[in-house]
Amino acid sequence: MGGVRTFPFHMSEEEQRRFAKAQERLDRLGGALPVVNVGETIQADEEAAFLRGHGTQLVDGKLVATVCGIVERVNKLISVRPLRARYNPGTGDVVVGRITEVVAPKRWKVDVNSKQDAQLMLSAVNLPGGLQRRRTADDELNMRNFFEERDLISAEVQAVHQDGSIHLHTRSLKYGKLEKGQLTQVAPYLVKRLNHHFYQLKQFGLEIIFACNGYIWISGPSEIPDKKGASSELLVNVSNVNEMHQCTGNKESTVPTEKREKICRCANALRVLNALGLLIYPESIIDTYEASLMWGTDIKDMLSGEFHVKVLEREVSKRSKSV
Known part of the structure; x- marks a missing residue:
């Protein structure tokens, strides 16, 4: 199943056709996320012992879902996290x-x-x-x-x-x-569990907090000196964000227009991933952000049906190559 249900944007008949085709291909490749409906069987190794978690039930020796949600596996524990919770x-x-x-x-x-x-x-x-x-x-x-x-x-x-x-x-x-940033709300189940939730996207000059509750905070770069010199990494963990808060807390300064545009582009990338039901983590945001630049898409046009279709088709193409 795909993660898409309803859309806050308009799609033409041609875009709807392309979207349905891409969604069908994505479903065959495993879907955007491991989603199950009520009563569907969850694949589990019957020879190896497993633990039944929330949202599951044993029926005739098979593990079935009792809620519609995301299948989560932690070691031997199998559970289903509801989509609408x-x-x-x-x-x-x-x-x-x-x-x-x-x-x-x-x-x-x-x-x-x-x-x-x-x-x-x-x-x-x-x-x-x-x-x-x-x-x-x-x-x-x-x-x-x-x-x-x-x-x-x-x-x-x-x-x-x-x-x-x-x-x-x-x-x-x-x-x-x-302060001096933008809050974007996404579905909590789409936020990937990370070792670190404070990230600096050095490539775009942005800092993001990937909060587990679905509230994603995007702000401009902190004025923290790079003690290790210039880095070629696209993203690094922000180890001392207290200095970041102090910098952003300076009420006498204003956010430049260029920085605001980067924040808005990143926020729209998050909204697109959320609408398509795709997992949200640093690399997926970077990929969507760079795709918008490569296609020459304006910030406001990232919320159009055409851009959503192109992102979904791009995701299908990537997964097809990895199979």
């Missing part, structure tokens, strides 16, 4: 969220695209200057100097309790307030 947090996940409320005593509520707002305690944030001390009544009164309503932040899931409550922390130097 909200983000299901896990301890250690990197997330991007928006402050919805400053609540006494000593906490913020954060929208992380889950069933309920997460909580960020005052004790779980870094104090200015990195001071290590107990939080006082003055800190509680000045909570809006840290974060206020509508602020975007990056954080890590500290704990998920049995009642479903989610607790975040920003004590690491790589987390904090996000």
Whole structure:
């Protein structure tokens, strides 16, 4: 099955024909993602022991799906993650969220695209200057100097309790307030699990946070000096993004037009991958971004039906060659 259901754009009859043909070929090659419908059999090695996870059930000795979703395999555990479900947090996940409320005593509520707002305690944030001390009544009164309503932040899931409550922390130097960039929302199940979720696309001069909850943050390059000299790599992990936040947090500076265009082009590449149900990770974004430049596609035209069809046909061609 393909990941495409409905489209927020118009396609001509010719584009619809090409799209259907490309989608059919992609399905024969294995689909955009391993999607199963309710009642479909999930391939499992019956000779080797396996563990039945969420969204699966044994029927007549066969493992079948009880929900429509993505098949996930972790060692011997086989489960199905629902397509339409909200983000299901896990301890250690990197997330991007928006402050919805400053609540006494000593906490913020954060929208992380889950069933309920997460909580960020005052004790779980870094104090200015990195001071290590107990939080006082003055800190509680000045909570809006840290974060206020509508602020975007990056954080890590500290704990998920049995009642479903989610607790975040920003004590690491790589987390904090996000400014001078663009937030793009995609389906959480399309975000590939990565060893590092903070990436710098040096080729385009962009930095991206691949949050597990489907909120992708794109910003311009930080002004961090390259201690190792010039690098030929297309992307590297941002190891000290605290400096990045400090640079982007300079409210006296403005984002140049050229940088804004790069951010918008990258955001549209994300929207195309999301609409087509293709996995989102650094290389897939780079490939879509470069394709738009190679075809001479304007930023606004990346959201047209023609561009979506061409990206899908390109994906089919790549997979055909790898088979």
